[in-house]
Amino acid sequence: MRTRAAFALALAALLACPAATTKNLVEVRVGALATLGAREVESDAAATLAQLNKALPAYHFTLMTGTKAYLTAAVAAHKIDFVITNPGHYLELKIDYSVTALATEQSLDGYSSAEAVGAAVIALDRRGDLQRLADLRGARIAAAAPDAFGLYAAERELRERGIAPGATSPVFSGFPLDNVFDLLRAGRADAGIVGACLLEKRIAEGRIGPDDFKILGRRNDTPTPCATSTALYPGWAFARVEQTPESLGAEVARALLTLQPGTNDKAWDPPQDYGPVEELYRTLQVGPYAPLTRLGLADLAWRQRYGLAVAAMAAAWWIVHVIRVAQLVRRRTRELEEAHELARLKDAQMEHALRLSLMGEMASSLAHEINQPLAAILSYARGCERRLARGEDGAAVREAIGRIAAQAERGGAIVRRMREFVRKNPARQIPLEPAEVFRDALALFEPTAAARDLVVDFEAPERLPPVRADRVQLEEVTINLLQNALEAVEGQAEKKVRLAVAQEGARIVASVSDNGPGLTPEAREKLFEAFFTTKSSGLGLGLSLSRSIVEAHGGRLSADEARQGATFRFYLPVVEEAAHV
C-alpha cells in the first residue's frame, strides 16, 4: 500500500517534469521551511533562488514553502529537488531520507555559519519573578511546535539547570514564530522560545517595543550580537534530495558558494558539520533519536497518511473479516461436530435398533436351533445312563460323552453368535475373510428361513480376498437383506432366495435375490429412504441403515433392475495389500 502510494506520487512527479518545462528549461523545485510568515521566508529564499536562476540559466528554480511536516512529505515523495531548512529539520531529513547538505547559511551578521542558529528564552519584561532560566520550574513555556528546533535547543539548557521537560508545561502557538509573542502578551504563557535575532529584528522593525520583553539566561560567550539563551548550532542547510542527480547538486552547490549576495541577502558557506545538532537530538532523545516506535509510527503515519488511511481501513476491514470468518468457522465447526456426533450417535442407535429387531425376528428360530444340541445332549446322556446301568461295555458310552461335549460347544457357538450380533460395541473395521462372515450370517438366519420352509441358496468361492469390515455390521446388512427377501417370497408357490458372493476386480460383491413380486417403481425410488416401508410392520429403517453401513465401509448398496423378483447388491473394496495377490 505504502509502496504503491509512493510509486504513484513518484510517477506523478516524473510526468509533471516535462509538462512544467517551459522554454526548454529544466524545472528545479526548491522547498523552504516557513518558520516565520510565508512571505518572509519567500523573500529570503526567493533572493537565493533568483541568484541561482541567474547563475544557472539552464534551470528554472521554483520555490514552494511549507511547514516541517509538509516539506518532509515533499522530500519523501520527491516532489522537490532541494530543500532549505533549519538545522534540526535538516538532521531529520538527512537521517530519514538521505538528503545531503550542499551549503550552510551564514548568520545574519555574517559572523559564522557553524554557530549561526540559537534560541532566545523570553518573558515579559514586567515579570519580576522570572530572572533566570532556573526560575522557569513549573512555568508555562510557549513554543511554536513540539518539534521546533528552538524548543529543543532551549530544553537542553533547562535540563542542564536541572529542569526536566516534565517540570514545565508547554504551550504551542503554531507558526509563525511571532505567535509566541502574542501568547506572552496575552498572559497565556510565562515564557516563550523564539529563534535568536527574531526579537532584535522585530524591535528594529518597530513591531515590538525595546522594553517589552527580556531575555532569560542570556549567554555572553557567543560570537553573535543577537541575544541567545542557548548554545549556537550550524545554520540552515541547503540540501539535495536523494533522487536529485548529484551533477545538478554539484552545480547548485558551486553556484551557492560563489554567489555575491547583496546586503540583506543570505550568504552560503560550504556545508557545516551538523554534529552538534545530532548531539542535541541524541541528548534529548528526540527526532530521529526518539524511541523507535514513536518516531517510526509518527513519521510513517505522516509520510503515508493517505495510504495509511486506506491501509488502516483495509486492515480494519480485514481484521473484522478475519475475526468474523474465524467466528464463523468456529461456530460452523462446532455445529458440524455436534451434528456429526449427533448423527453418529443416532446412526449407531438406529443401527443397534435394527439389529435388535432382526434378532427379534430370528429369536424363536434360534431358540429352536439351540434346542437341537440340547436335545442331542439329553439323548446321549440318558442313553449313557441306561447303557451303564445295563453294565454295557464303556466304549460306546465314552464315544457318546465326546459327542455330548461337541454338542455343548455347538450350542455355545450359537449363543455366542447371537450375543455378538446384538452387542452394543462401537463398530470396528478389521480385515475379514468375507465368505466366512456371510456363512456366519447365513447360520444365524437359516433357522428362520427353515421355519418358513425356505432353504437359502448360498454360493461363494472357497477363498476370497479379505475386506476391511465390522463383522457384525456386515452380518447385519446381509441378514437384513435376507429377511426382506424372506418376506418377499412369502406366498410364492416355490420360494427362492439366493445369497451369492463373488470377487469382481478389487471388490467383493454380494447379492441377495428372491423370486418375490419385485419392486414397484415407487418403491424402487424411495427404497433407501428412512421410514419408507412396504411392510405392514417394520420401521422402514433397514435399507437406509444398511446403505449407510455399506457406505461407511467404502462400498455401495443398490437394487438391481430385475425381470422377476428383486436383487439387492452391495460391494465392499478388497483390502489393498491383498488385492495384488
Add this chain to the structure above:
Amino acid sequence: MSDARMSDSQGVVSQGVVYIVDDDPALRDAICFLVGSVGYAARACESAAELLRRIEEDRPACLVLDVRLPGLSGLELQRELYARESSARIIFITGHGDIPKAVRAIRCGAVDFLEKPFDDQVLLDRIGEALDASAAELRRRASRLGLERRLAGLTERERDVLRLVIAGKTSKGVASALDISAKTVENHRHNIMTKAGVASVAQLIVWATEVAHG
C-alpha cells in the same frame, strides 16, 4: 400251524425297527444311541426319501420323525405311509409346540407329538407302544390274509352258510333261512371246516372276529 404263526408273531415284535428321521445329524445320532441303549434296532435316516427307500414293511416299525424336514415334510411322509397302508407307527418330534401340526398328526394316527428336548422315558415308552401297535397291525393283516386264503376255496353257498353261522344261527335256522335241508347245512359246515383247516366252526368265528376288529 397255529404255533408256528404265534412264534412268527413273537419274532416280529422282537425284530421291530426304530427309524429316526431328522436332518440334524447330531440329534439323529443321539436318538439312535438312546434307542439303542434299551436294545431296539435303530436306523438313522436323513430325509423322508431315505426312509421310504429303507423301510421294511414286513417288520414292526416305529418312526421318530422331525416335523420340520427338508424336502418331504414329516406330515407329508405320514400321508405317504398311510397311502401305502404301512404298519409303521409315527412319533413326531418338534422344536416348537406346533399345535395345528400336532392335531393333524394325531388325527392321522401319530402315536405322540413330543417337544424337544424330550424326556427319554416318555420317548422310549412311546416307542414301545408304537412297535406293539405296529406288530399288532402286522398280526392282524397276517390273520386276515390267512383267513382270506382259507376262505378263498369256499363256494357261494358255503359262504352264505358261514355268514349265517357267524351271525349266530343254528343249523336248523340256517336250513330254513336258505330253504335247504338241515343235512345239506351240515355238509356245508363240514366242507367249510375242511377247506379252512379248522377243527370247529367256533374257532373260525373267533378268527373272523379278530380280522374284523383287529
